[in-house]
Amino acid sequence: SAFAELAADPKLAGAVTVMVDDHAQLELIDASRAGGREEIRVCLELDTSLRMLGGRVRIGALRSPLRSPAQLAELARSVARRPGFRLVGLMAYEGHVAGVGDALAGRPLRSRAIRLMQSAARKELAVRRAEVVRAVRAVAPDLEFVNGGGTGSVQHTAAETAVTEIAAGSGLYVPRLFDNYTSFTGRPAALFAQPVVRRPGVGVVTVLGGGYPASGAAGADRSPVPYLPEGLRYDAQEGAGEVQTPLLGSPADDLLIGDKVWFRHAKAGELCERFDALDLIEGDRITASVPTYRGEGQTFL
Known part of the structure; x- marks a missing residue:
């Protein structure tokens, strides 16, 4: 599988950490490894x-089956016993807190x-x-990181001494789903533009494309929104x-x-899935252009 091949690619040795929650994933990665390759970071x-x-009742993303300290410790021991593997981190992302807005307009x-x-x-x-x-840590004392939190929970997750890093990148773009937080207020920082290609009648224009839905349960909140004008x-x-x-x-x-016509996307990641570069703007000038991973020729998903 692509998962195992990426983990075992010698060109990416030391640069890739694979996330696992099942013994079967370790077996799959191990079966894809060739002899003498660099260790796999887990x-x-x-x-x-x-x-x-x-x-x-369960609230949260359907991700890992590992819930208790005993379950995580058991898999940690399995990694430690397996030659060529090294346990370096723990992912504990609370998406139902960090990624769900708590101030929905018109829905008190x-x-x-x-x-x-x-x-x-x-x-809890x-x-x-x-x-x-x-x-x-009782199994892997040299654990390098414990990742948790996100844009909507930075201030709470940062107070936990067990967490060493918080990934809050989406909030830097302030896509439209981040309009609904009491703990976070930002100014939209990433837009995409579509050209007007038709004028079908009074009060109507048609732009080229733009149907870029965001992931999640389908709904109106997953579509980009016209922003300017x-x-x-x-x-x-x-x-x-x-x-x-x-x-x-009437602006049409x-x-x-x-x-x-400038649009705001619902999410940040999908914006970078669609375009190969982001232009950085200061005032009325483009000061730099940086590639997304698509622009670098990478396709991970």
């Missing part, structure tokens, strides 16, 4: 989900419920994450399309063929 993943009502009751859930999740996870880290909206019958995207509103009458 990170274990913890299931951070919140369980309630005796486990009948749901927002309140999300805040109550996240408060309970933070308290802080205790369990510390216990897991102690259990894993202000006042444009999607046509309810077409939405954002692969080939064309009609936009309605001021747009000419070739003019640009």
Whole structure:
């Protein structure tokens, strides 16, 4: 598989850390390795989900099956016993806290419920994450990192002494899903532009493409939104399309063929999946252009 081949690629020795949560993954990687290759760096993943009502209710991403300190320690021992493998880290990302907005416009009751859930999740996870880290460090004292948190939980996760690093990169772009946080306020920092290619009638322009949905449960919140000029909206019958995207509103009458309409994406990662470079702007000047991993010719997923 691509997972095993990437982990065993000698050109990437020392540069790649593979995340595992199952003995079968170790077997798969081992079977792909050739003799004499560099050691494989391994990170274990913890299931951070919140369980309630005796486990009948589960809130959180369906990621790792490893939940208890004993389970993580058992897999850590398996890594330690396997020649050519070294346990270097622990991933414990609480997406249901860090990646879920708690201030949904027009939905006060749901927002309140999300805040109550996240408060309970933070308290439970802080205790369990510390216990897991102690259990894993008993097997691998030289653990290099314990990763947790995200944009929506930085201030809470940073208070946990068991966590050594927090990945909060998406928030730097401030995509539209980050408009719904009480703990985080930012200014949109990443936009993409589509040219006007048709003017079908009064109050309508059509731009080229733009149908770039974000991952997650399908819904209106997963689509990019027209941002500039202000006042444009999607046509309810077409939405954002692969080939064309009609936009309605009085600002359309001021747009000419070739003019640009600027959009905000729902997420940050998908924006970089679509384009090969990001132009960095200061004031009214492009000061640099940096490649995304797509622009560097990489395809990981």
